[in-house]
Amino acid sequence: MFFLAKMARRLLFETDKRHLWKLFWTMGVKGTRSVRLHKKRLARGEYFPPFLYVSVINSCNLRCQGCWVDVAAKQQTIDLEAMNQLIAEAKAMGNVFFGIVGGEPFMHPQLLDIVEANRDCYFQIFTNGHFITDDVAKRLRRLGNATPLISVEGTDMVSDERRGRTGVLSKTMQGVHNCLANRVLTGVCTSLCQTNIDDLLTEAWLDRLIEMGVMYTWFHVYRPMGPEANPQLCLTPEQQLRARKFVVEMRAKKPIIIIDAYFDGRGQALCPAATGITHHINPWGGIEPCPIVQFATDNIHDRSKTLVEKFNSPFLGDFRRLSQETTRGCIVLERPDLLKQLIERHEAPDATARHTALAELDAMTIRPSQYNPGSEIPEKNWWYRLAKNRWFNDFGVYRGHDHTRTAAPFVASQSDATRVHV
DSSP states (O other), X not given: OHHHHHHHHHHHHHSOHHHHHHIIIIIIIIHHHHHHHHHHHHHTTOOOOSEEEEEOBXXXXXXXXXXXXXXXXXXXBOOHHHHHHHHHHHXXXXXXXXXXXXXXXXXXTTHHHHHHHTTTSEEEEEEOSTTOOHHHXXXXXXXXXXXXXXXXXXXXXXXXXXXXXXXXXXXXXXXXXXXXXXXXXXXXXXXXXXXTHHHXXXXXXXXXXXXXXXXXXXXXXXXXXXXXXXXXXXXXXXXXXXXXXXXXXXXTTSSSEEEOXXXXXXXXXXXXXXXXXXXXXXXXXXXXXXXXXXXXXXBTTOTTSOHHXXXXXXXXXXXXXXHHHHOSSOHHXXXXXXXXXXXXXXXXXXXXSXXXXXXXXXXXXXXXXXXXTTOOOOOOOHHHHHHHHHHXXXXXXXXXXXXXXXXXXXXXXXXXXXXXXX
């Protein structure tokens, strides 16, 4: 219990009060209402994700290993007018939370104008931090309704290798410093892979973040996607289990918020796209199941349909059903063959600029995801367990499905690290 009191103290004394209020009211109270509305829609067989992730730009100053975004292609953005229209339609359904991704979102010339135009919403901006100057941080503080989630991928050497440029870490940490110096509610995330897991999945790293003033962190697991997937960076099943155990234990010990998106309170795996709690919109406006499934049959710029109709499209509906019936994990990793069949059946267009996404999917090797039956690790932090049970779970969509017959879970032992059970 002591760490919860310390966490509350950190929030009260290290973060701008405007940010705390926006977090409590917009993301907390109104965000909870959006999830309740999602549950009611599910009961009627309707879908409209309460949380939307929007890639507002494809451009980026870095060239990360395994990136699936066409960052070197001609720049494409979702402009202020289109974003305001999208957000207005989503707000009409009760939505208030939008994850902003890219590319590098801070390369979008109207990014903070979008945030300012929608002060009744809350934005989480996924960024490398390089464009967060002191002036940008000051504006983030004045706005109060956006939190930067800044990616740190390892030591100086590892960061340069992972992100394809030199001096990456120092520029990223300067962005973190600018945010914290201006008392902006700030998070740091890491895509865990072979080259950074031993450096960053540690208590020492968490302690450093806490000492700096970082309020939350997020450990993703590296997913081998895109034209240069770099599968050698993938974690083994043992390492994925180690990451899950670490997160659960640290959540019950450290005064920092550690979030995740792939497990419920009982430690059972889930896929946010399969549950319908979130989908992704790419820089061209295509509505995709998630950022790594780069196919879309509908587009936000098409005015012949409502946004509600687009999220209830045959393609997205069949994707959710296939995912629910196949695995509690990631169907992209476990059964790319079934996903390819679905895409071909719907003739879903490739939504990338490179137009090689289907060939990349066809060439994928089956790999482990978060689904590891028999190795579930329930939440130890009572508050987090309660929050997940009430507002972030599978919403019953997996009920009645025996995934051991159709999915491809990996057994978490060294001898079975490369053997698939179908």
